[in-house]
Amino acid sequence: DSQMTQSPSSVSASVGDRVTITCRASQDISSWLAWYQQKPGKAPKLLIYGASILQSGVPSRFSGSGSGTDFTLTISSLQPEDFATYYCQQANIFPFTFGPGTKVDIK
């Protein structure tokens, strides 16, 4: 298995802030990394795949980078609708695995 870790586990931020979340894989996963946003009681929503490719319809304030074992998700200017939990997911090594999540809440 490729274990996924995320940091921080939670972050408090204000509207307009730049927020960066880090995801680390225990093995080289190349660029097989996706990011999801989940709000309470809802299914996860795909934001980014291939480490840096923005899913259709996702605002451009979201961006992803990295390859190998270290990845980041950046929200350039936090909006009220962005307060949620964010998960990374690797798809290079079976079984597919998710990070533990990073909760972004209001400061």
Add this chain to the structure above:
Amino acid sequence: QVRLQESGPGLVKPSETLSLTCTVSGDSISSYYWSWIRQPPGKGLEWIGYIYNSGSTSYNPSLKSRVTISVDTSKNQFSLKLTSVTAADTAVYYCARDPGSEFDFWGQGYLVTVSS
């Protein structure tokens, strides 16, 4: 627009079999991979397994001995069976489409509680 909808019993007794169905609309189930993912209350996401149109499957080794995923192309549905359930299998179960490496469309989720 692709839509997925989970259905099945919301309450299962310990040691029995959990059975869920995912109905897909707006896309043919003969394309892509189709996965089941679960999330225990207040916890993170766990990939259970997927099926491809030919019936090829891949399962998470942590559940492999208890899981079966099958497809009914005539109904555009795929299904999950999980045997010998315990309280640890209580979770929201999601079905999702996988175009290759990520999950781009998800069902709304279905809470299954394991309790006597």
